[in-house]
Amino acid sequence: MPSAPPASVRCNARPYLHGPEITAMARAVEAGQYGHGPQADLFERELADFLQVPDVVAVSSATMGITLALQACGVGPGTEVIVPSQTFAATIQPIVALGAAPRFIDHAPHTLCIEPDAVREAITPATRAVLPVLYGGRPVDLSSITLLLQRRNIHIVEDAAQAFGSRRTPGPATTVYSFGPIKQLTALVGGAIVPRTTAEANALRQMRSLGITASQTDRIRTTTYTVQGPGLRGFLSDVNAAVGRVQLERFQEVADRRTALWDAYAQALRGTDNVTLIDVGPDAVPFNCVVRIADRDRVHQAMRDRGIGVGVHYPPNHLQPAFAHWTRPLPVTEAAAAEILSLPFHPAMTPDDARWSATALLETLADTPSTPSGTP
Template sequence: MSTSTTSTSTPEAVRRNARPYLHGPEMAAMAAAMEAGQYGHGPQADLFEQELADYLGVPDVVAVSCATVGIHLALQVCGVGPGTEVIVPSQTFAATIQPIVALGAAPRFIDHSPDTLCVEPKAVREAITPATRAVLPVLYGGRPIDLTGIVPELRRRNIHIVEDAAQAFGSRRTEGPATTVYSFGPIKQLTALVGGAIVPRTGEEAESLRQMRSLGITSSQADRIRTTTYSVRGPGLRGVLPDVNAAVGRIQLARFDEVAALRTSLWKAYAHALDGASGVALVDVGADAVPFNCVVRVPGRDRVHRIMRDRGIGVGVHYPPNHLQPAFARWTRSLPITERAAGEILSLPFHPAMTPDDARWTAAALLEALADASR
């Protein structure tokens, strides 16, 4: 770790920001889907849902246009609405919070563990009020969260668990009665360019979610074009996953284990290179995760960030805390652990096009930046 990086040009994979990791056949799959002429939910989406269910070992999966819509629908089917509250960490992307607000509910922000940046059962239990209808844990970085210890209490109070697993496709699925929402956005472990999926708890919930993602219409698009009418039975959004995106997702899923291995190897290279490094705390994702990113906590984060960006290294911050955002000011409360972490977290370059050598180079560059920032 003593080798200087300042005289060495920044590797291209470290310099650029993450982008979709494509295997090659995605373009042809998209073209075939376009030529088939089905631009909404069609046969590719049906196949993608079945293949996802098979891969995850679950009875059913409901594909949606994006994870934000998925969270919205999953909360709505659990009864979240005006007068209710959803317990949620502040340390997450704003896409986790906006569906709560859109449904007329109140986000009840809680602190996370300083080590994992994920919520723990004790904090959830302490935040429960008579208005609580759901808990929305965020699987930050891909780390599974175990809330099984408080499940009996949640059941007794009719409080549902909806997992924001946008960063956690491929990670070990949490045991227990949770509705899980995945993201297939551009830089996720599995991409459909844009898209998402919900793992429902029951067949009845799956049926409701399918209706809700189609504007509350009970019949499929294929059935509607063959008849003169249709029935709208309840609330809904335009939230289907187009066949073009599903076609990309199917190619990605077929080679997902390859990507999972690349991400795991890269994360381990970072962990080994930073082991014992002074002033750097690696946010652990655990042994059961397919890592989404590599986040460290460092003193003087803003200066370190600026130094590394000036040197062409694609670092970032994920994310500014939501309880301090103007849009959510009415629900602000003191969260000292979150607020401290917010000034220290730094995301290092992390995507499957990088190699372990790239990770080691970046780790050395981080230590140089820390030394320079302290002068």
């Protein structure tokens, strides 16, 4: 077994700041604009330029972004949203909050992402949206069923919380990113929506502002305002936008670090019979490094006992008490859920740290009775 773990692998993930974020945040605080203001406007434009899209709508979190995007495409009582069970609960709660039903489906065993055939088989007359999760940063390609979904008036809303910087797949999807503390790009908290059309962008901006049609700047200059429709308090604060702008300027550094880490893990674990690496594909900026192993719980505890920050992302939602009403058999998801293990992965690590962590995993497995992993 390797010696004591490096400090960087004692946690599964942690925020990564470059330094100037502190100054940028302090300046935003001094400016006194704590709602959506000039920093948030600039951040939206810079994000749109970076992503090469016409528009971006900044929001308070990816959970808020998913909620607004689903509501904008008509998700509500009496409708269903097709969604994988293998995701964080933040993907599912917006569906339930809107009064709709999550229709859980299985994922592919070696990517933990949904595939077109599973979506096609899950469609019902009540289906209003498909909510693919870009697990680990891997793009999800539903282009082979795009025409079918359009004919059925079914919208695609991508949960890309783990996929900022990954190559966007073609097709008419609304994409939601997270800028939470440990994401590829952090604003400390926050998120953004890439809308499909100008009309959708306008609707989302109104909805994130409690349904008020005027901007915050315009409201304070007049004696009244109009609440046109439903909405929530979902704007991104200027303080967080200032942090995000610094992060965006240096994003390539983080992307390169994450790719180098993932490659180091992949090389160290390649050819091992008792470890299956969840492949994020060539178009991803990796968010994490996840493997499938037998006897996962024992290995998880052994690694934690040595101070190595492994984790499990995530327990499947169709087996959670909050979503029991919509439970259905998902054999692939349930088999994977018993085997997945997240290895330490964040930009403060080096490739040598990743190789150290991989060696610790292999030596722990050698001390643990095991059978081949990765079977659906």
